[in-house]
Amino acid sequence: MSETTLIFADVETTGTRATRDRITEIVAIKVIDGQVVDRWSSLIYPECKVPAQITQLTGIHDDMLSDAPRFAQIAESLREWLSDGQLVAHNARFDYSFLRNEFKRVGQDYRASLICTLRLSRRIAPQERQHNLKALLNRYGISAVRHHRAGDDVDALWSLWQTWQIEQSGEAWQSLLGDERRYRTLPAHLDSAQLEGLPNGPGVYLFYGHNRLPLYVGKSINLRSRVLGHFQRDHEDDKEMRLAQQVQHVEWEETAGDLGAQLREAQLVKTLMPIMNRQLRKQRKLTTWHWEEAADHPELLNGSALSQPIGGTLYGLFHNAREAKNALRSIAEEQQLCPRVLGLEKGKGRCFANQVGKCRGACNGQETIAEHTQRAQAALKQLQVNVWPWPGSIAIEERSAGATAPAWHVVRQWCYLGSSSSFNKAQTLAESPASFDVDSYRILNRFLRYPEQHGLTVTTL
């Protein structure tokens, strides 16, 4: 379906209940790339009497309809005509539900994506209280010859649309339409009012289900587009679909930027354990190779060692000892290092690898230990874990264009201690107890490599 084919439509009916009342008139115009290319207009015999108050309102009376076709007679061609565009209408759910019900009566399942000009109007002029079509036409000085006749209303709606397009900048208009498309797909249990205040800046958001069960925590540099984006793709993604079906409540916290959002996300995932955050969910354990100054081989060390000042050098972050040993073993093989000297293999004297020509012989004196150590450390260099380069705690000042306020994130030995909106308050966080967390380590390591590129300023505390 083309995003640029719009079908402006209006139906007149015998009442307001779509399941029981009937359509008496349908008018629609088809607009492609801003040009009206076709028009559909038909009175419909509703197979019942038109109530007097409806005749008064619309001017449509029984005599006018007696020769008109029944819906069943035009259903096929109308369906074909409507099939390639988005339906634009004022209070679109009304027209849509009448059309759906009429098609249902003839055994057809009609579906369309909707753009509701009533909702658009609320968004364009939230300060106004009246958003019915008549009020809008008055406000914008658009004349409709006979209000409440479908043809005139559709033409007026198209004029209104063009007026809006001219009034709004191209970007604002696209953003309005984008919002309208997103809201159209909002989860059934979620009140759209909850999302009204969603900012376009950075932060974290939390989705809750029934009984405030935490479902999902996410982060973005644009909260609004990210949160709404979840519900746009739900028809094509099972996970998003499950989320959209369960979410009942949304909360968010603004942050000073991307770093603050990532740190807070990792923290919230660990404390709330949302059922749909598999990726960051567990407090992961880590192991690393620690090579002390004078040692001839590295030792495995728990990754929490990273939260303490430590001499020597750390190589690699691994999920477990097996992974760590495999990594070291493959480097040894590549470099013809000695697995026995490296501690990967028990025993004394000449190793098996040397016997098959895969070790240069640090185990039997063919190579000096010093030379072997130098080669091994050079090969491991690529895995070197950044040691904490500051004497103690630091405050990372973050400011970003989209954020409403700056923040100071306090970190010691790669452990995130918390954030504050002022430097003075941040200083009090410096003494907080630290616990090492691999996700925070990875996030901080990435951002602190080139702090200025991320708009960050580091101050030692």
Ligand SMILES: [Zn+2]
């Ligand atoms: Zn050897």
